[in-house]
Amino acid sequence: MSPRRPALLELDPAVVRRARTLARKAGKPVVDLARSHTTVSVERATLRLAGLAGADHENVPWVNHLVDAVRGSVGLEHGVTTPVWDALRRGEAPDLLTLAQKASSGSVTFRLPEGRDLTGTRRAARTAVAKGLRTVDRQRAARDRLINKHGDPKRTPWIYLIVATGDIHEDIPQAQAAAREGADVIAVIRSTGQSLLDFVPEGATREGYAGTYATQENFRLMRAALDETSRELGRYVRLTNYASGLCMPEIAALAGLERLDMMLNDSMYGILFRDINPIRTFVDQRFSRQVHARAGIIINTGEDNYLTTADAIEAAHTVTVSQLLNEYFAKEAGLEDWQLGLGHAFEINPEVPDSFRLELAHALLARQLFPDAPLKWMPPTKHMTGDVFRGYLLDGFFNLVGAMTGQGILLVGMMTEAVVTPWLSDRDLALQNVRYVLDAAGGLTEDFHPPRDGLIQTRARQVLGEAVDLLEAIVSDSDTAGDPPLLAAIADGTFGSMKRPASKGKGLDGVVRKAEGYDNPATTMLEEGATR
Numbered sequence: 001m002s003p004r005r006p007a008l009l010e011l012d013p014a015v016v017r018r019a020r021t022l023a024r025k026a027g028k029p030v031v032d033l034a035r036s037h038t039t040v041s042v043e044r045a046t047l048r049l050a051g052l053a054g055a056d057h058e059n060v061p062w063v064n065h066l067v068d069a070v071r072g073s074v075g076l077e078h079g080v081t082t083p084v085w086d087a088l089r090r091g092e093a094p095d096l097l098t099l100a101q102k103a104s105s106g107s108v109t110f111r112l113p114e115g116r117d118l119t120g121t122r123r124a125a126r127t128a129v130a131k132g133l134r135t136v137d138r139q140r141a142a143r144d145r146l147i148n149k150h151g152d153p154k155r156t157p158w159i160y161l162i163v164a165t166g167d168i169h170e171d172i173p174q175a176q177a178a179a180r181e182g183a184d185v186i187a188v189i190r191s192t193g194q195s196l197l198d199f200v201p202e203g204a205t206r207e208g209y210a211g212t213y214a215t216q217e218n219f220r221l222m223r224a225a226l227d228e229t230s231r232e233l234g235r236y237v238r239l240t241n242y243a244s245g246l247c248m249p250e251i252a253a254l255a256g257l258e259r260l261d262m263m264l265n266d267s268m269y270g271i272l273f274r275d276i277n278p279i280r281t282f283v284d285q286r287f288s289r290q291v292h293a294r295a296g297i298i299i300n301t302g303e304d305n306y307l308t309t310a311d312a313i314e315a316a317h318t319v320t321v322s323q324l325l326n327e328y329f330a331k332e333a334g335l336e337d338w339q340l341g342l343g344h345a346f347e348i349n350p351e352v353p354d355s356f357r358l359e360l361a362h363a364l365l366a367r368q369l370f371p372d373a374p375l376k377w378m379p380p381t382k383h384m385t386g387d388v389f390r391g392y393l394l395d396g397f398f399n400l401v402g403a404m405t406g407q408g409i410l411l412v413g414m415m416t417e418a419v420v421t422p423w424l425s426d427r428d429l430a431l432q433n434v435r436y437v438l439d440a441a442g443g444l445t446e447d448f449h450p451p452r453d454g455l456i457q458t459r460a461r462q463v464l465g466e467a468v469d470l471l472e473a474i475v476s477d478s479d480t481a482g483d484p485p486l487l488a489a490i491a492d493g494t495f496g497s498m499k500r501p502a503s504k505g506k507g508l509d510g511v512v513r514k515a516e517g518y519d520n521p522a523t524t525m526l527e528e529g530a531t532r
Contacts, residue, residue: 008445009368009460010452015468016369022471023324029484031332033279034286038520040198040510042287043067043080045249046522049132049257050081050125052096053216055202062100063250064199069103073110077515081125082118083110089121096128126521130532133294133525136256140296143236143259146227150236155442157377157402157410158184159434160240161427166191166208168218172225174424179229179237181431185262185409187240188222190214195245195274196506200254214241214251219258238262240300243288244270246280246507252288256295262341263292266302267329268322271490272498273305277505278487286333290526293334300409301326304345304378306496312347312382316362317466318495319344321474323366324467325486327373334526337372341409345378346398354455356397361459363405364450369464377402379413391415395430399437404444410434470494 044063055061070076070083084099092108093099102108113121153159161183163175168188175186191208194201204221205213212218219241226237238261243252248265255263267285270276292299303319303326310318323342330340344366348355366375380394395413402410412430414422422430450456474494477485483502493499525531 007368007371008449009364009457011365011368011461011464015464019320019324019369019464019468019471020328022468022475023321023328025475026471026486026489027325027328027332030282030486031286031329033484034283036514037279037283038076038079038512038514038518039249039280039283039507040067040071040076040512041247041249041284042520042523043070043076044247045253045287045291046079046081046129046520047084047096048250048253049136049522050096050128051132052100053202054097056101056104059202061199061202062097062104065104066100069106069108070110071512074112076512077518078112079514079518079520081129081521082121082519083112085125085128086111086113086117086121089117089124122519122521125519126525127532129521130525130530132253132257133522134531136253136291136295137531139256139259140294143261143296146230147236150230150234153184153235155438156374157407157438158238158374159431160185160187160376160409160411161431162187162189162411164189164211166210166212167206168204168212168221169206171212172222175222176225176229178427178431179226179233181428182435183237183412183431184235185238185240186222186226187262187264187411188212188214188218190242195242195270195276198246198507198510200247200250214254216254216258219254219260223259240264243292243299244302245274246270246276246284246510248281248284249287249291252291252295252297255297256291259295260297262298262300263288264302265289265292265299266343267326268490268495269302269305271500271505272496273302273309275500275505277508277511278490278500278502280505280507280511282329283511285329287523289330289333289335290523292339293336294526296339298339298341298374299330299335300341300376301343303343304347307345307347308382309496309498312345312349313352313358315496316463317470319362320365320369320463320467321470322495323370324471327370337370338374340370340373341376342366342370342373343376343378346380346394346401346413347378347382349383350380350394356401357455358459359397359401360404360450361456362463363401363407364456365460365463367405367407368460374408376409376411377407378411379417381417384415384417386416388415391417392429392433396433396437399434400441403437403441404448406445
């Protein structure tokens, strides 16, 4: 990413500090809640790091079988690894895969060991999981070597383009063609509904709907293909997928093992837009972000989605609040500024007077609040009408805001967005639009300085003030159910106009409160930075 740009907005530093202080106050009780719980997906991700892969003849992953068997026998309150490696040390099976296969038929006895047995079991589990984390470390080092060899894109924002055929073997040539046409980041969008599957499909898939399933083999195939294209083009082409939904921790682990470069990973998206239980989501996102931190993966957050269900002017401050919360949760999990692809979007109704100036204000506010983050700027979708000429013009204005405000990642807008599935020719035209704007106006950040009391600066200060007011209200809320204030705010519909109580939602049955003595070698080593 390019060096920090000079500040263009005159924001009160005390207000900015207050906003971050309040975000920490709102976020900390949720982190405490995440630390005191685990989920079935966190435990499955740990087994994946230990090398357990594959699925039965009905495509049910072995990690699901093994976690379910342990939970049904001794529970998950002490973690899955202790009873699993105890069973291996007692000779229930010669290896992890065989143990999972036997457990699926109910032919394994699990227990919670004590004394020397417990010490030896935990040592064995840590050794096994450490191998997976060292693979993640090697993949991060490999990325660094390839970037040094091939080079990064010559300018920012990086051009981010989606491939979504449903067939990984169709996605690959389209992704390679997109990279040749100028895309710096290829995003393989997931098949519709995968976020609600409580298992990760296995193998190369060809039957996704409006997207391709996120699987380890699909990750491997696409990464290998883009490595070929990186060599051809002389620049490293990045790969993105989705670490969200009920299997967020597992997909994050697979992304680290297969060297993905970016992952969509928002702290509240699954809660608001997929009705996944809030506690499940916050527990899973903390583990997934710890993995992303270790793997050197850039996360993309989902604030743009709020503006598809709420008004982009009235709800602008909720985007800022979410960005501040995402920053807090990410840094608490170990992510650095350069890994924070915080999201926002060009979604103001174009019929509103001064809509372009307001979009500039919102984009500049995000850029200045997070000067070292590779912000992800999202194109117009909500107000696309099917008039392709108007849509193409709106995308040009969107690209211009990205150039003028120094965004880090620019998702290519299609003039048929939100109307039909874009044709490949639409993509070519969209890339021409991006190239023209960046070539013609990419240096406008050097010349553009909005006056202190003009509409842009005034609007940015207003949104920041409203964000502080909302955070004040969140942290001062006294919830009768005893939930952390942020969970109460989510239940009240504060974000995206979606009401999601902590006692409901998909995946709640997969949340487990940790017992005293809970052990998970993956979380321990991720927090320690250990390799063995």
